[in-house]
Amino acid sequence: LTLILIHLSIIVYAEETDISIRVDSILNRVRLLGKSEITSLHKKLRKCYAPIKIEKDRISWRYQDSVENVRRMQYSDSILIINRDARTTKQSAKQLANIGRRYYNLSSLMLTDLREHIKRHKEDSLLTLLILNYCKRAYIQSSNTNDKAQALLMLGKTFFVTGDKDNALTLYRHSLQYAHSSDSLRYFNLKGVIECI
Secondary structure (H helix, E strand, O other), rough: OHHHHHHHHHHHHHHHHHHHHHHHHHHOOOOOOOOOHHHHHHHHHHHHHOOOOOOOOOOOHHHHHHHHHHHHHHHHHHHHHHHHHHHHOEEEEEEEEEEEEEHHHHHHHOOOOOOHHHHHEEEEEHHHHHHHHHHHHHHHHOOOOOHHHHHHHHHHHHHHHHHOOHHHHHHHHHHHHHHHOOHHHHHHHOOOOOOOO
């Protein structure tokens, strides 16, 4: 019985070590952005949210275009607010993860049932870079296990909806190892694992 338990513990340890190595490899491929790069991304995002000019002969589309312009103005304002908060906060791990989450909520990445919708929004590729940047920073800086789990969860969600299910699964599984004291984090990570499978 002792030998069996030792064997099982070695298998579990080896699997956890393997996941840790893969997580490090995934995170090493996520590039951290400098201040000038973030400023440049925000300028490009503002251009993405420029209002649509409504053509005079397109009366039937006038309402839809006006609704889209309202969305663009709201998102443009949100980008300015998030960017201002990112520059003025102390940049703790929890705040960095929160900034990443706020960018995620702006993108159409959260509309996982409408995958064609993702391709139609130029801003999603820019937002993805910002989400990955802030969540990686949160993971690196955090000493709190739940904060690490939260950062990995956001990274996993971003990879999953952009089609990288293998990396998403690895991050969800690793996040589960951290999320011992949070039922909600365990729930969302398990949900992510099930979706990936």
